[in-house]
Amino acid sequence: MRCAAMVASMLVALLHATAAAGEGHPGRAQIEQEGYKGPSTCEECHPGKAKEFLGTVHWKHASKVDNVENLDPKVEYGMKNRIYTMCNGNDVVNNLKEIPKNASGKSKFTGCNTCHPGNHLSDVGSSGPEAEAAIDCLICHSTDYDFRRRKPFKDEKGRVVMGQDRSTKAALAIGKPTARNCMACHEAAGGGVLVKRGFAFNKDTDVHAAKGMVCVDCHKAQNHRIPTGFDPNNWANDGLRVACLDCHGDKPHKSADYNRHVAKIACQTCHIPRTGGAVAKDFTVWEQGADKFYEPTTLKKDANETAPVYAWYDKTVRNEPHFIGPRGSRNDGKSKIYPFKIYMGKAFYDAKTGQLLSMDFAPPMASGDTRAGVESAARTLGMKDPAAVAKNAVPGWQTVYFGSDHLVTKSKALNCVNCHGVNGVINFKALGYSDAEVEKLTNPEIYFKQLVEKQKEEW
Amino acid sequence: MKRAAAVMLVVARIALGILAIGGVAGAEETKMVGVITKIDIAGKDAKTATVTLKDTKTEQEVDITVNDDLTLDKLKDHRIQDGDEIRCKYEVKDGKNVSTYFRKTAGC
Numbered sequence: 001m002r003c004a005a006m007v008a009s010m011l012v013a014l015l016h017a018t019a020a021a022g023e024g025h026p027g028r029a030q031i032e033q034e035g036y037k038g039p040s041t042c043e044e045c046h047p048g049k050a051k052e053f054l055g056t057v058h059w060k061h062a063s064k065v066d067n068v069e070n071l072d073p074k075v076e077y078g079m080k081n082r083i084y085t086m087c088n089g090n091d092v093v094n095n096l097k098e099i100p101k102n103a104s105g106k107s108k109f110t111g112c113n114t115c116h117p118g119n120h121l122s123d124v125g126s127s128g129p130e131a132e133a134a135i136d137c138l139i140c141h142s143t144d145y146d147f148r149r150r151k152p153f154k155d156e157k158g159r160v161v162m163g164q165d166r167s168t169k170a171a172l173a174i175g176k177p178t179a180r181n182c183m184a185c186h187e188a189a190g191g192g193v194l195v196k197r198g199f200a201f202n203k204d205t206d207v208h209a210a211k212g213m214v215c216v217d218c219h220k221a222q223n224h225r226i227p228t229g230f231d232p233n234n235w236a237n238d239g240l241r242v243a244c245l246d247c248h249g250d251k252p253h254k255s256a257d258y259n260r261h262v263a264k265i266a267c268q269t270c271h272i273p274r275t276g277g278a279v280a281k282d283f284t285v286w287e288q289g290a291d292k293f294y295e296p297t298t299l300k301k302d303a304n305e306t307a308p309v310y311a312w313y314d315k316t317v318r319n320e321p322h323f324i325g326p327r328g329s330r331n332d333g334k335s336k337i338y339p340f341k342i343y344m345g346k347a348f349y350d351a352k353t354g355q356l357l358s359m360d361f362a363p364p365m366a367s368g369d370t371r372a373g374v375e376s377a378a379r380t381l382g383m384k385d386p387a388a389v390a391k392n393a394v395p396g397w398q399t400v401y402f403g404s405d406h407l408v409t410k411s412k413a414l415n416c417v418n419c420h421g422v423n424g425v426i427n428f429k430a431l432g433y434s435d436a437e438v439e440k441l442t443n444p445e446i447y448f449k450q451l452v453e454k455q456k457e458e459w
Numbered sequence: 460m461k462r463a464a465a466v467m468l469v470v471a472r473i474a475l476g477i478l479a480i481g482g483v484a485g486a487e488e489t490k491m492v493g494v495i496t497k498i499d500i501a502g503k504d505a506k507t508a509t510v511t512l513k514d515t516k517t518e519q520e521v522d523i524t525v526n527d528d529l530t531l532d533k534l535k536d537h538r539i540q541d542g543d544e545i546r547c548k549y550e551v552k553d554g555k556n557v558s559t560y561f562r563k564t565a566g567c
Contacts, residue, residue, distance in 0.1 A: 144536070145536060146536065146537055147536055147537040147538045147540070148537040148540055180532060184538060188566045189566070190566060191566035192562070192565065192566035193562040193563060193566070194562075195566055200529075202528075289515075289544070289564065290492060290494075290515030290516075290544065291515075291544060295565075
């Protein structure tokens with residue numbers, strides 16, 4: 001009897017599998033017949049999802065932030081309104097628009113919110129039925145999205161609209177977001193491919209990608225809210241967090257010695273030995289390109305091209321006009337040593353307050369006049385006497401510690417000597433260890449026997 | 460006889476070494492920035508594409524062969540399209556300019 005039941009259930013499962021393989025996403029026939037009409041089509045099977053999505057960071061580009069100093073706990077922060085030197089503009093001051101003509105008489109559309117998954121008429125943080133209908137579900141969920149359709153244009157009323165691919169073809173290729181869906185936006189943030197985050201997610205650069213995993217396998221969404229880590233420079237969050245230990249546990253190694261390290265050393269420290277992306281940018285001087293448009297002067301580095309800096313981090317953030325980075329110490333009982341990508345950006349500071357000023361990119365992109373960009377942003381923000389603010393603005397540098405959470409490797413992970421060798425990558429002195437402790441920590445006594453055994457095993 | 464064979468072996472090794480160095484020199488990377496004027500890719504399952512770039516300095520058109528999956532993917536879904544400015548490195552292999560680096564210059 002039990003055997004018969006098992007066979008029956010296997011048959012049912014097989015039938016389901018065959019149906020799924022043959023038809024793909026349920027509702028396919030209906031989409032083929034009626035076409036794709038935007039979120040309303042999705043809502044027929046997924047009611048309430050559009051409204052739900054409007055409450056997420058992907059739509060609002062902001063959230064309340066509770067781990068960064070000098071912020072108002074009642075205000076939401078993020079790409080929408082932040083001022084820092086990787087992206088000296090934001091959605092507010094550098095809203096998507098047609099910029100003034102350049103020396104060649106050409107204009108173009110540009111703005112920080114070009115990656116916002118709406119149509120720009122319903123923009124960052126908008127709400128209501130119109131916003132729900134404007135969501136570009138397929139840009140995240142289709143594997144056959146045609147990016148030629150996702151271009152800004154002016155409608156008959158002269159408003160700037162972001163196009164979307166709402167074709168039936170794209171809608172018939174829906175499913176869980178692939179790495180390509182995520183990287184379409186996240187790869188090119190900050191002014192170009194691998195400029196901001198500096199990591200490629202592919203089989204050559206990340207052990208998870210090599211195993212066939214995709215972004216949302218770790219950043220597992222719950223009702224469209226995406227868990228994120230504690231990158232000191234990535235403030236907005238959906239209230240969900242992701243960590244290596246969620247999957248790997250707190251004893252991830254065979255070696256007890258390595259497992260002891262987990263209490264004080266973040267996984268990333270050994271398993272992400274390299275970083276990448278821009279190391280410095282100058283927003284006060286823009287360079288003219290071949291197309292006669294100007295871009296911020298940027299020192300770019302590829303994935304795995306730079307070495308991280310290590311610091312104690314308790315997951316709270318020091319936030320000052322010239323510094324954004326980790327708080328923490330060896331003795332606070334909460335911190336671990338993490339790797340960071342160090343970035344330095346030059347931009348204009350307010351001569352009176354010393355606060356970092358933001359920039360509207362439209363004027364400098366067309367003419368190279370960066371102070372005109374500061375003036376335009378100051379006007380948008382309602383600052384008093386924008387012309388004077390721009391004229392008196394003082395150039396200065398800001399150091400930003402970016403979290404280094406991708407480019408994960410198993411085979412090239414740091415080993416004992418990489419850190420405990422005399423010329424190891426960890427600067428124990430800078431991390432708060434005394435001379436006597438440093439001497440002990442960098443003596444072969446600490447790792448010699450273990451590595452000799454490993455050597456024997458390997459050969 | 461043995462000695463002659465040994466000499467021949469050394470000569471052969473040196474010759475191979477020179478050829479190898481020549482090979483490396485021949486595979487030197489060329490860098491360019493150019494605007495896409497034409498994309499030739501045969502459908503969704505294509506394993507290669509030919510992209511014509513107009514060099515922004517010399518205004519000459521250069522045909523680039525793209526074989527890497529990531530860039531092919533971007534060509535297929537048109538994340539990279541006609542008119543985009545590209546920073547490219549390529550090596551000449553079998554008479555073709557094979558891309559080793561192919562990225563849009565513009566960002567967000």
